[in-house]
Each structure stands twice: as C-alpha cells, then as structure tokens.
Amino acid sequence: MSVTTVPPVPLSRRVLPLVMLSPAVLVTLAIVFLPMVQALWMSLHDYVLFRPKNFDWVGLKNFVTVWNDPVFWTSLRHTVIWIAITVPAQMLLGLATALLLNQNFPWRGLARALVIIPWALPSVVIALMWVWIYDSNFGVLNDLMLRFNLISSAIPWLADPDTALYAIILTLTWQGFPFFAVMILAGLQSIPRSYYEAASIDGASQARQFWHITLPGLSGVLMTATLLRVIWVANSIDVIYVMTGGGPGYSTYTLPLYALVKARTGLDYGYGSALAVSFTLLLLGFVVLYLRRAGRNIA
Amino acid sequence: MMVRNTSLIRRILTVDLPVLLILIFTLSPYLWMALTSVTQESKLFTQGPSLTGATLENYLRLFKTVGFGSNLLDSFIVAGGTVVVGLALSVPAAYAFSRFRFKGRRLLMLQFLVINMFPLVLLILPLFILMKSLGLVDTYFALIIANSTVAIPFSVWMMTSYIDGIPRSLDEAAMTDGCSRFGALFKVVLPLCTPGIIATGVYIFITAWNEYLYALTLGGRNIKPITVAIQTLIGEYQVEWGLLTAGGIVGAMPATLLFLFIQKRLIAGMTQGAVKG
Numbered sequence: 001m002s003v004t005t006v007p008p009v010p011l012s013r014r015v016l017p018l019v020m021l022s023p024a025v026l027v028t029l030a031i032v033f034l035p036m037v038q039a040l041w042m043s044l045h046d047y048v049l050f051r052p053k054n055f056d057w058v059g060l061k062n063f064v065t066v067w068n069d070p071v072f073w074t075s076l077r078h079t080v081i082w083i084a085i086t087v088p089a090q091m092l093l094g095l096a097t098a099l100l101l102n103q104n105f106p107w108r109g110l111a112r113a114l115v116i117i118p119w120a121l122p123s124v125v126i127a128l129m130w131v132w133i134y135d136s137n138f139g140v141l142n143d144l145m146l147r148f149n150l151i152s153s154a155i156p157w158l159a160d161p162d163t164a165l166y167a168i169i170l171t172l173t174w175q176g177f178p179f180f181a182v183m184i185l186a187g188l189q190s191i192p193r194s195y196y197e198a199a200s201i202d203g204a205s206q207a208r209q210f211w212h213i214t215l216p217g218l219s220g221v222l223m224t225a226t227l228l229r230v231i232w233v234a235n236s237i238d239v240i241y242v243m244t245g246g247g248p249g250y251s252t253y254t255l256p257l258y259a260l261v262k263a264r265t266g267l268d269y270g271y272g273s274a275l276a277v278s279f280t281l282l283l284l285g286f287v288v289l290y291l292r293r294a295g296r297n298i299a
Numbered sequence: 300m301m302v303r304n305t306s307l308i309r310r311i312l313t314v315d316l317p318v319l320l321i322l323i324f325t326l327s328p329y330l331w332m333a334l335t336s337v338t339q340e341s342k343l344f345t346q347g348p349s350l351t352g353a354t355l356e357n358y359l360r361l362f363k364t365v366g367f368g369s370n371l372l373d374s375f376i377v378a379g380g381t382v383v384v385g386l387a388l389s390v391p392a393a394y395a396f397s398r399f400r401f402k403g404r405r406l407l408m409l410q411f412l413v414i415n416m417f418p419l420v421l422l423i424l425p426l427f428i429l430m431k432s433l434g435l436v437d438t439y440f441a442l443i444i445a446n447s448t449v450a451i452p453f454s455v456w457m458m459t460s461y462i463d464g465i466p467r468s469l470d471e472a473a474m475t476d477g478c479s480r481f482g483a484l485f486k487v488v489l490p491l492c493t494p495g496i497i498a499t500g501v502y503i504f505i506t507a508w509n510e511y512l513y514a515l516t517l518g519g520r521n522i523k524p525i526t527v528a529i530q531t532l533i534g535e536y537q538v539e540w541g542l543l544t545a546g547g548i549v550g551a552m553p554a555t556l557l558f559l560f561i562q563k564r565l566i567a568g569m570t571q572g573a574v575k576g
Contacts, residue, residue, distance in 0.1 A: 016480065017399035021407065024392035024451055032414050032448050035425035042425065097321050103314045111318050113559060115325055120558035122509035124526040125547040128533060129332040132540055138344055140331060174328065235418045238511045242530055256420040263424050264516070276421040287416040294412055298405050 039273045047270035062274035072275065075253040076282075078165060079234060082254055085166075086233050089173040091226060094180020099214075101181065102188045112185075116178040123175070127242035130171040134158050158244055161251035168240055168252060172233065180225055187221030188214070227290040234283055255279040336544040343541055357545035365542070367549060370528035373439075377514075377524055378507035380443035385450035385503045386496060393458030394484060398467065408459070411452040419512060422448060427516050437519030445513035450503040457502070461495030462488060498564040505554045525550045 043063070046056045066072050101112050118126070133141050136156035145151045157167040195213045204212070237257045240246065246253045246261055253261075256279055263272030335343065337353040361367045396408060426445055427436070435441040469491070470483040478486060489496075511526040518527055529546045536542050 013399070014401065017395035017401050017404075020391040020395040024388040024455060025407065025410075027388055027447070028411070028414060028451055031426075031444055032417075032422065035422055035429060036417065038425040038429065039421050042428070093321075096317075100314060100318050100321065103310075105310065105314050105318070111322060113562060114322055116558070116562060117329060117555065118325060120505060120509075120555050121329070121551045122511065122526050122529075122554060124509075124511050124529045125332075125551045128529060128543060128547045129328050131533070132335065132544065133328060133331065135540075138347070138540070143347070174324070178325070231416050235420075237420065241512070242533070256418050259420045260423070260512070263427075269424055269428060273421075273424055276418060276424060280418050280421050283418065287413065290416065291409055291413060295405065295409055298408055 040277055042269055043273035043277045045270050047268075047273075049267035049269055058270075062271050063278065065271065066274050066278050071250055071253065071258060072255075072278075074250050075255045075258040078252065079254040079279075081165065082169060082172075083230055083233055085169050086172050086176065087226060087229050089169070090176040090229060090233075091180050091222065093173065093177040094225075095184055095218075095222075097177065097181035098184035098188055101185055115181060118175050119178045119182075121175075123236075123238040124242050126171065126175055127239050130167075130174075131158065131243055134167055159248055161248050164244055164248060164252050168243055171243070172236065172239060175239065176229060176233065179229065183221055183225040184218060187218045191217035224290070224293055227286055227293065230286050231283065231290065234279075234286075255282070332544045332547050335540055336548050338541055340539055340541040357541040358549070360542055361545050361549065365528075365532065365546075367525070367528060367546065370523055370525045371549070373518075373522050374508055374524040374526070376439055377442045377446065377522075378504045380439060381446040381450050381507040382500045382503045384443060384447045385454045386500055388447075388451055389454035389458050389499075390489075390496065392455050393462050394488065396455070396459045397462035398470070408456075411455045414452040415449065423512060423516055426513075430517055436517055437521050439522060441517040442513060442522060442524070445517055446507040446510055449506060449510075453506070454499045454503060457499045458492070458495060461492045461499070464495075465491045494564060498561045501557050501561045505557055508554050 044057065044059060046054060046058050046061075048054070097115060101108060101115065105111075133139050134157040136142060136154050136159065139154075139157075141157065142151070142154040146154065155163060157163050191213065195217075196209055199209050199213060234254075235256060237254065237260060240252055240254065240257055241260070244252045246257050255275065259272050259275035259279060262275060263269050266272070331348070334350065335348040336357055337350070337355065338348040339352065339354050339356060342349070342352070392411075396404065423445075426448075430436045430441045430444075465488055470480075470487050473483040473487045474480065508524075509526065510524075511530070514524040514527045515530070518524060523531075529543075529550050532543055532546050
C-alpha cells in the first residue's frame with residue numbers, strides 16, 4: 001500500500017479563514033440564534049409583560065392552549081389560503097411577464113426596469129396606497145367598478161370580512177410577481193437558443209416548444225423561486241398589519257400576525273412565543289426543502 | 300412591405316400590448332398615489348384626484364407641521380449604520396468562503412442562508428425583550444442590530460458570489476509577486492469587487508429603509524423611522540389622503556431611485572444561484 005503524502009496545510013492557512021469568518025458568525029449567533037433559543041425558552045413559560053417578575057415554568061402548557069385555541073385554527077386556515085392563492089398567482093403573472101419581456105421589442109429595457117418597481121417600495125407605502133384604492137367612499141376601485149356597472153353599490157373591500165383577505169391577497173400578488181418575473185427571465189436567458197432553432201427546423205409548434213423546451217428548462221428556477229416565495233409570503237405580515245391589523249374581527253389573521261398581536265397588544269410574550277414557535281415548526285418543511293436545493297449548489 | 304407590416308402588427312398585438320397592460324397594472328397604484336398627493340385636500344372629495352391645479356401644498360405640510368424631516372434623518376442613520384455593520388462583517392466572511400476550503404464551510408454557509416428563512420416574528424419577540432432588559436429600546440443601536448439580522452446573511456451570500464466571480468489566479472499572481480494575503484485582498488480583490496460591494500450596500504440600505512416591523516417594535520418616541528411615521532399618519536390623519544399619499548411618495552422615493560440605479564447588477568447577483576439550481 002502506498003501512502004501519498006499530502007503536504008501539511010500551514011497553520012496560517014487553516015486559521016485565517018476562521019479568523020475572517022468569526023466576526024460575522026459570532027454576531028449572528030448573538031443576534032439571531034440566541035434570541036431564537038430565548039423565544040423557545042419563553043414559549044415554555046408564563047410570561048406576561050405587565051407582570052415581568054413572574055416567569056414561571058409551565059412546560060408545554062402554552063402549546064396545549066395553542067392546540068385548543070379556535071383563533072389559532074382560523075389563523076392557520078387563513079395562512080394556508082393566503083399562500084395557496086398568492087404564490088401561484090404571483091408565479092403565473094411572473095411567468096407571463098417574463099415570457100413577454102424575453103421577446104424582442106424596442107422599449108424592452110424600459111419595460112424591464114419599470115416592472116420591478118413594486119418590489120422596491122416599502123410595504124407600509126404599498127399598504128397605504130392600496131388602502132386608498134380600496135377606500136369604500138372615495139376609492140378608485142369602487143369608482144371604476146360602479147362606472148362599468150360591475151357592482152351596483154360601493155363595496156367596503158377591507159371592512160367586509162368576506163372580501164378583506166382576498167383584497168390583501170391581490171395587494172401581495174401585485175407586490176411579489178416582479179420577483180418571479182425577474183427570476184424566470186434569468187432562467188429563460190439561460191436556455192440555449194439552439195434548442196429552439198433545432199425544434200423549429202423539426203417543425204415543432206410554438207406551444208410544443210414551450211411545453212418541451214421552455215418549461216423543463218425553467219423547472220429548477222420555478223421550484224427554487226416558489227419555495228422562497230412560500231416562505232416569504234407566509235412570513236410577511238407588515239402589509240396585513242398596516243392594511244387591516246388582522247380585522248375586521250379575525251378575518252385577516254394569519255399565524256405570524258396572531259403571534260405578533262398577542263405579544264405586542266396582549267403583552268403575552270409566553271403565548272406569543274408559543275404561537276411563533278408553532279408557526280416555525282409548520283414552515284420548517286419548506287425551509288428544509290429549500291436548503292437542500294441551495295446546499296447542492298455550494299461547491 | 301405587406302409582410303413586414305403584418306408582422307409588426309402581430310408583434311404589437313402579442314407583445315407590446317400585453318406588456319403595456321402589465322405595466323399599467325404595475326404602475327397605476329403608484330401613479331394614482333402620486334396624483335392624489337398633488338391634489339388639493341379640499342378638491343379630493345368633491346372632484347377626485349386630478350392634475351389640473353396641481354399643488355405641492357401637501358408636501359409642504361408634511362415637512363412643516365408633521366415634521367417628516369427628522370423621520371427621514373432617523374431612517375437615514377439606521378439604514379446607513381446597517382450598511383456599515385453588514386458590509387464590515389460580511390466582506391471578510393465572503394472572502395473566506397470564496398477563497399478557502401475548510402471543514403464546516405458548507406454548514407456555515409447554510410447557517411447564513413437559514414437565518415433569512417426563519418419567521419421574523421420568532422426573532423422580533425425575543426429581540427424586544429433583550430433590548431428592553433439592556434435598556435436599548437428606542438436607540439439607533441437597537442434598530443441597526445435588528446436590521447443586521449437580515450443584512451448580514453444576505454450580504455454574505457451576495458459578496459461570496461461576487462468574489463467567486465473574480466479569478467483566483469489574480470490573487471495568486473499578486474501573492475507570488477510578493478504580496479501578503481491581506482495585500483492581495485486589499486490591492487486586488489477589493490478593488491475588483493467594488494461594484495459588487497456598492498450593489499450589496501445599496502440593497503442593504505433599501506431593505507433597512509423599507510423595514511417596518513422592527514422599527515415599530517424597537518423604535519419609540521425618540522427614534523421614529525419613516526415607515527413608522529407613515530403608519531402613524533394613517534392613524535392620525537385618517538381621511539386626509541392628500542397628506543398621506545405625499546408621505547408615501549416621500550418615504551418611497553430614496554429606495555425607488557436607488558433600486559432603479561443598481562437593479563441590473565443586483566439582479567445579476569441575486570438570480571445567479573437560482574438559475575444554477
């Protein structure tokens with residue numbers, strides 16, 4: 001048996017990367033992982049902020065309360081509806097936009113720049129302008145729909161429990177579809193042109209080219225973008241928080257919003273943390289799927 | 300000639316027109332807000348927003364009576380501080396990830412990725428308790444730290460992908476020519492990735508500028524970033540939509556302009572990983 005001698009890596013080469021990494025790693029440990037452990041710890045305690053001296057170990061009591069809490073189940077249902085409509089809507093609109101922006105037309109550069117504007121806007125501003133659009137007395141949406149006889153009387157979009165969640169879903173679709181468009185556009189540009197040329201020589205129709213070349217070529221991007229988006233949409237609460245604050249009643253509560261409201265307004269940090277931890281566990285499946293995809297790309 | 304004309308019409312119907320429709324959907328809420336902001340408050344409810352008799356009255360009120368100036372300053376300090384912290388920590392880390400192969404590298408990289416996947420609400424509750432017990436609530440420091448939880452992992456990944464794009468042979472050449480590793484880093488790698496650093500920095504700035512929930516939770520009477528100020532306006536001036544929309548335009552302006560300025564480079568950096576997957 002021959003032993004190949006590997007020249008020993010000099011100490012400086014082994015230590016240097018760790019030295020360069022340690023500030024970032026230590027800071028994230030302190031400001032991200034430590035607080036997360038603390039959240040987990042708080043969820044196992046009775047901790048209400050107006051009785052800050054009381055920090056009593058209660059084990060899994062908070063989680064039992066979560067399980068028996070009807071608002072938790074309502075919020076969970078809304079979270080599922082919220083993701084199940086918003087993400088596919090964003091993806092389809094983003095796909096259509098990307099396919100169009102990949103065509104040749106004179107003002108393509110301008111269109112590509114303008115289409116991503118919603119992405120750059122602060123969510124508070126997005127919420128503000130959509131509240132104004134949905135306004136029941138003076139909002140432009142009611143005005144237009146009345147003018148075209150689509151509705152017979154003005155609808156209070158955000159004050160009606162039947163429409164509020166869907167009104168916010170439309171807002172979030174608007175906010176998020178440019179992200180899909182940008183990702184898919186990059187995916188389209190990575191599909192070699194020669195595939196299409198060969199297909200048209202063989203007489204494949206546009207539709208068949210889309211089905212057999214474009215979609216398979218995009219499957220990786222679509223998968224990654226969808227996973228990322230599911231996680232972001234599920235987590236996103238700022239738009240709802242500003243637009244309705246969860247109301248009317250509980251009709252726009254999602255899980256993270258419920259956790260935040262419970263802690264901020266109810267000052268119940270123990271129960272709020274238990275809700276946040278439960279939500280995180282529910283989301284974990286998607287996170288693991290995403291990490292596995294991303295992990296493959298690390299050389 | 301006929302053929303050219305029909306293909307042009309075909310293109311207009313199948314490409315230009317649909318793109319125009321999408322752009323109308325994308326831009327009209329923003330333009331509607333802009334239009335409302337230049338309409339006199341008294342005319343808003345009688346005639347609706349219009350360009351005739353446009354006025355800057357709402358904007359003047361915003362700065363004079365509501366005091367938007369100090370909110371802009373707060374946002375500027377918080378966002379600027381986050382850029383400094385984010386870049387100072389992430390550039391060396393990204394260099395290490397890009398140029399060295401060591402045990403645990405993959406795990407550490409995934410660790411940075413996983414941070415941004417966790418719900419904000421899981422972080423915001425303990426961070427508030429932590430800052431409260433340290434007496435740091437309502438300080439710039441608290442908000443910069445909170446925003447760094449988002450900025451550090453993001454910029455580590457962005458910067459790693461930028462530095463990966465700079466050929467290793469360049470720093471090796473510098474080192475054989477007598478540069479130390481740090482010399483190579485400062486004289487070769489950093490200058491070459493300046494565009495990447497700028498793009499990453501600008502993106503951190505935009506994210507921190509736009510951030511709302513941390514600002515709401517960890518800010519207070521002294522520190523009130525623009526996003527919280529806008530939200531407070533909604534509560535206080537409920538029906539004064541002229542003033543509210545002017546606030547929205549001002550609050551969105553810096554981020555929007557910066558975004559248009561760096562979008563090409565930013566998108567290249569962000570989509571790189573996804574396309575490979």
